[in-house]
Amino acid sequence: MSTQNHPLELPEGSPLVRFSGVTKRYGDLTVLDNLDLDVGAHEMVSVIGPSGSGKTTVLRMLMTLEKIDEGVIYVDGKPLSHMERNGQLEFANEKYLRTQRTNIGMVFQQFNLFPHMTALENCIEAPINVLGMKRDEAEERALNLLDMVGMLEKKDQHPTRLSGGQQQRVAIARALAMRPKVMLLDEVTSALDPEVIGEVLNVIRALNSEHKLTMLMVTHQMGFAREISDRVCFFYEGKIAEQGTPDQIFNDPQNERTKQFLSAVLDAN
Numbered sequence: 001m002s003t004q005n006h007p008l009e010l011p012e013g014s015p016l017v018r019f020s021g022v023t024k025r026y027g028d029l030t031v032l033d034n035l036d037l038d039v040g041a042h043e044m045v046s047v048i049g050p051s052g053s054g055k056t057t058v059l060r061m062l063m064t065l066e067k068i069d070e071g072v073i074y075v076d077g078k079p080l081s082h083m084e085r086n087g088q089l090e091f092a093n094e095k096y097l098r099t100q101r102t103n104i105g106m107v108f109q110q111f112n113l114f115p116h117m118t119a120l121e122n123c124i125e126a127p128i129n130v131l132g133m134k135r136d137e138a139e140e141r142a143l144n145l146l147d148m149v150g151m152l153e154k155k156d157q158h159p160t161r162l163s164g165g166q167q168q169r170v171a172i173a174r175a176l177a178m179r180p181k182v183m184l185l186d187e188v189t190s191a192l193d194p195e196v197i198g199e200v201l202n203v204i205r206a207l208n209s210e211h212k213l214t215m216l217m218v219t220h221q222m223g224f225a226r227e228i229s230d231r232v233c234f235f236y237e238g239k240i241a242e243q244g245t246p247d248q249i250f251n252d253p254q255n256e257r258t259k260q261f262l263s264a265v266l267d268a269n
């Protein structure tokens with residue numbers, strides 16, 4: 001394992017999230033290729049790039065849904081993919097992952113609320129069962145969050161009675177209920193009807209401007225990425241081909257791949 005050059009902990013002042021030389025393969029296919037990616041505290045980083053370039057994989061690795069093959073992922077200075085044992089890093093075991101996973105909140109493209117639970121129940125399930133919160137306390141937190149995403153009135157509805165946009169807002173509240181250090185958003189508006197996209201984008205805007213969350217967002221909505229991001233990363237074949245401020249990436253891209261991608265997606269709109 002090539003973790004020898006990786007420290008057991010990052011020095012103070014390091015970025016909140018760090019991918020250090022991360023490689024992920026599926027059989028012969030290298031999906032993430034020696035990837036270095038940092039996300040600073042309170043930073044909003046957008047990930048753009050062609051289909052299959054590894055954008056979702058980055059989020060899934062950070063959510064610890066699968067093992068990486070090489071490199072180390074750190075969150076808040078501590079290894080996430082690995083744990084220390086006898087002064088060395090080795091792959092994290094399930095118990096360590098379960099604890100570390102509570103630091104990460106993720107919202108997916110397909111609304112994945114628990115169908116048999118109401119909006120409120122969806123938001124208290126993990127705080128009670130994973131964090132061990134008391135029911136009253138979990139409910140109070142959940143009601144505040146449902147209010148913040150404009151879903152308080154629908155707290156007792158089941159997901160089938162909610163629109164896609166409403167379900168996504170509950171999904172955001174549910175992720176926030178764990179008070180994650182990092183929020184991951186994977187094309188959260190791409191399965192939505194056009195008329196409800198705005199209500200979800202407004203919630204993300206508020207998380208960014210009022211709550212200053214640390215967010216890593218995969219999106220095909222270039223206008224939104226441009227408006228909201230501190231930094232935009234253009235992915236190509238499992239690597240960051242180019243990154244910079246929205247102004248740099250959208251107005252003055254340097255990489256040929258970035259130029260091609262942007263002209264293709266911007267022409268299509």
Ligand SMILES: Nc1ncnc2c1ncn2[C@@H]1O[C@H](COP(=O)(O)OP(=O)(O)OP(=O)(O)O)[C@@H](O)[C@H]1O
Binds near residue numbers: 026058
């Ligand atoms: N579980 C898996 N098994 C095998 N290959 C996979 C698996 N998950 C992803 N891949 C492959 O990894 C590559 C990157 O996939 P990923 O989902 O990260 O792409 P993406 O950039 O999110 O694309 P899109 O814009 O279409 O969502 C693709 O070629 C995909 O087919």
Ligand SMILES: [Mg+2]
Binds near residue numbers: 055056057
């Ligand atoms: Mg994807």
